[in-house]
Amino acid sequence: MSNTPTPNLSANPEIPSSGASPKIGAKSELQTTPKTTSAPYAQLRLWLRDLTISLILAVFVIIFLYQPVKVEGTSMLPELQDQERIFINKFVYRLEPIARGDVVVFHFPHDTSKSFIKRVIGIAGDRIRIVEGEVYLNGELLAESYVPADYTDHRSIPELTVPANSYFVLGDHRSMSNDSRDFGPVEGGYIYGKGCGNRLAFSWFVTAYL
Numbered sequence: 001m002s003n004t005p006t007p008n009l010s011a012n013p014e015i016p017s018s019g020a021s022p023k024i025g026a027k028s029e030l031q032t033t034p035k036t037t038s039a040p041y042a043q044l045r046l047w048l049r050d051l052t053i054s055l056i057l058a059v060f061v062i063i064f065l066y067q068p069v070k071v072e073g074t075s076m077l078p079e080l081q082d083q084e085r086i087f088i089n090k091f092v093y094r095l096e097p098i099a100r101g102d103v104v105v106f107h108f109p110h111d112t113s114k115s116f117i118k119r120v121i122g123i124a125g126d127r128i129r130i131v132e133g134e135v136y137l138n139g140e141l142l143a144e145s146y147v148p149a150d151y152t153d154h155r156s157i158p159e160l161t162v163p164a165n166s167y168f169v170l171g172d173h174r175s176m177s178n179d180s181r182d183f184g185p186v187e188g189g190y191i192y193g194k195g196c197g198n199r200l201a202f203s204w205f206v207t208a209y210l
Helices: 026-032 036-065
Strands: 066-072 085-089 103-108 111-122 127-131 134-137 157-161 166-170 191-199 206-209
Touching (some): 066 191, 103 166, 111 127
Antiparallel strands (some): 066 085, 103 191, 127 134, 127 157
């Protein structure tokens, strides 16, 4: 007779020695059960990550691309209202030159802590003359549809030539504007943005004086 031991079949979970149904995979189910207590912390980490990314993008946009400003004053009526909030594009003039008709924001040359917003009338080399409120650009009367008749004035200035890298700017509300008629052409280095006209729904702003 052979002395080979008889295998204990009940040790094999797939072949039970009794009539009971085997519990297949019970061990693996316990191993793969997620720890529900860590779910809130994971969601918090995701939320903080998304918030951080959003803040970084917002800072990048405000510093390098767009800046919200609040208009203070009435010299750009009817284009811009007093206390109106708009965006200015701070990057566009790296791609294209400042052009006549642009609404620009610039540091006031006599007090750079203040910002002004005006319309560009003349660029470097242009000859500007104003007679009884009518603007002559390079000897021709300038058609200014953005200046309503009620907003004109009767000021005159002798002809001047806009210096290199400078711009002659005026407010649309001529009778209420402090502009190049008062402080002369603005050097390009003071101009830091172009008005986009986008209205804002939030209160982050710097003040643009008129």
